[in-house]
Amino acid sequence: MLLDLHQVVTAPPGASTPRIGPISLSVDAGELVALTGPNGAGKSTLLAAITGRAPVLSGACHLATGTRVQLVEQAHPHDRDLPVSGRDFLAATGADPHPPAPLNDWLDRRLDAMSGGQRQLLRVWAGLTAPGDLVLLDEPSNNLDAGARAQLHRLLRDRPTHRGLLLVSHDPELLALGCQRQVTMPAGRT
């Protein structure tokens, strides 16, 4: 098992309240597990707990020894006014430098000259193909138009099969992409 959460209670980074959970889930190699729940339920905070950026207040969060994790976050405020092309981005992250069309057409553009959707798809590609065993995708279809959503679905359908994938989403089309399990976080906080 790559990731095993047992009755985990967490809280946003830097705060001990409000508490989120308890929640249990697991992800094995090759599995796609969906994490859903209403806005504010704490899905992104749970990802922060898995990646060590939010405290685990009780319960157990276990990553298999040597598991490399890739996280594609929901908000990306990090690439404004940077002379970094798509090719630079993939090289720096160690991702596969040969993405499928149409992503390969954007590689010579600066990230800050791409649309938000193009940047998001490139990030998902980097997360899926950079060295890693477990990929955490936080609302990857947010703010994508219909065409970009279709491309995102293709990327996820054709993803490397040996990795575990924990997908945070509300998008029913995305959740229908062969999820092995769906875990719903409760609205309330303890």
Place this chain on the structure above:
Amino acid sequence: MTELFGLPFLTGLALAVLLPIAGVWLRLREEWLAALAVAHLAGAGAVIALALSLPSLPGALVAAMLGMLGRHIPGAGNSAYGWLILAGWAITLLIAANSPLGETLARQVIEGQLYFTGPIELGAAVVLLGLTLALRRRIDRLELATRLLPPADAAERSRRRRLALITDLLLAALLAAGTLSIGLMATFALVLLPAWAAFRCATDWRQASRLAVGIGVIGYLAAFALALMFDQPFAAVLVATLLVLASAVRQLAPRGR
């Protein structure tokens, strides 16, 4: 003339290549103010060392490294760099006022002493040039990855922290060498201005680094010639030249797409 200015010219030229590279790394981190803070601390360290009859280079180096490592203190940011700038400035001037050679030394640190540099400064610059060129690709990749796709597991965080520490020590050494050779403000200008122009105009990372180094070197060559020709203080001429050159590039070159 060549004998008199040969070593200082080469020392300055090496710094005109190195400091813009430091500038693109610090700008990528959004920590360019660190350059001014660490340069102030390096200056204070040099003056303290000289006041204690010790060599200035190790003093500057130790103070610069302590300043650079300060970024790892939780909550440190631009406010911390502002604090360090003020501390370095106050220490430098207070020691200057209370030691026999202090005033001259403090002026040298603030205004630069390129024409008085010799084999030690040139040797340090050449060693730093070799180190920087050897580590440059690894540091580029590390700094870009950290900015664009933060590490998500403990092993990767730890690996990046180790590499970032090496980068910090190299940056500290570059800033200390710059401060002792060309002065505090000229060092800051070579870190800040070429990267400021290059980040707007370059189409990718490699071009940004090359453009920053190009601006640094052209600005340095022009300033060296102008300062000698018109008998003006070199550091002030370099800062003024870089201000004009970097602003012109930023305004006239097309925005990188």
